[in-house]
Amino acid sequence: MQSRCAVRALPNPGAGGYWFKSNPKRKNAGGTLHHCGASVLIKFGTKYKLPLCGASLRVYFLINISERNINMQCFARWEKDDASGVFFRDQTILQFGNNWDLLASFILLNPGSALPLNHESKTEYLRSKKLPYFVEPKAGESYLEFSIDRLMRDVLKLFSTHYDGGSIRLHNLFNLKNQNSGEALTQFEKNKEHPKMFSSESEIKFCGAPVIVASGDNAAGTELKIQLIKHIQLAPNESLYALGRKDSTKFHFKKAEADASDFVRSYHPSYTFKYGNSTEIGDLGE
Secondary structure: OOOEEEEEOOOOHHHHOEEEEEOOOOOOOOEEEEEOOEEEEEOOOOEEEOOOOOOEEEEEEOOOOOHHHOOEEEEEEEEEEOOOOEEEEEEEEEEEOOOOOEEEEEEEOOOOOOOEOOOOOOHHHHHHOOOOOOOOOOOOOOEEEEOOOHHHHHHHHHHHOOOOOEEEEEEEOOOEOOOOHHHHHHHHHHHOOOOOOOOOHHHOOOOOOOEEEOOOHHHHOHHHHHHHHHHHHOOOHHHEEEEEEOOOOEEEEEEOOOOOOOOOOOOOHHHHOOOOOEEEOHHHHO
16 A cells, blocks of 8 residues: 655656655644655645645545655664574664654564674664663674564554554564574574573563564463563563454454463464465554
């Protein structure tokens, strides 16, 4: 789904580019039009002259925006174990728009395909934001900026339809990076004593934001179930959600209640965003 606009006298629109971000609190209320580096607040159905190039357009309605229309960033800690040939990623922060407020934290299985863009440390940059959910790196560690993989992109696009900006934290039951869950579980068994495999309780900061359990069926294994319960016990009951099924091909974030052992069943977004399925914000938007 894309924004639909009527454009008149727009000089070389492919080069300058324009995009529109809607008001997330009021449907069809308007929002902000961005063009050639400038912005102007507009209402639907009204004709506007763009500030820099003088072109005019009329915005009729907006359904969705793509990831190229918003500033998406990913930061995390990264470590390679040369002896075992495995990689670890933890403390992942997804951020979009101009806001860094924590919108939600996900509890997933393990890190996927995202890789560092370069080796430039982003630790001081993140530290300067004074984020309450920022976890200081240990000696020899640093935060790097990462590419955005398919799962991250799907999550960011979903949240960008409801919020102007903010941050999303990705927590994992184990921190070994491998987008193939079968291979990841095999590598986990071989390396589960590694000191980077699990996050400590002091490194899990939910900061009162919604916590979405989305670790899937593999979390039912004994050791991973223990890790999931550890995360769940750190989340206030009123903040706990799960990625659940709405109907045959629709999934949503729903209020969750842990069972007697503090376990919550869920689906993994790598399934709910693909294979003809769709994922909605659900109870999180209430």
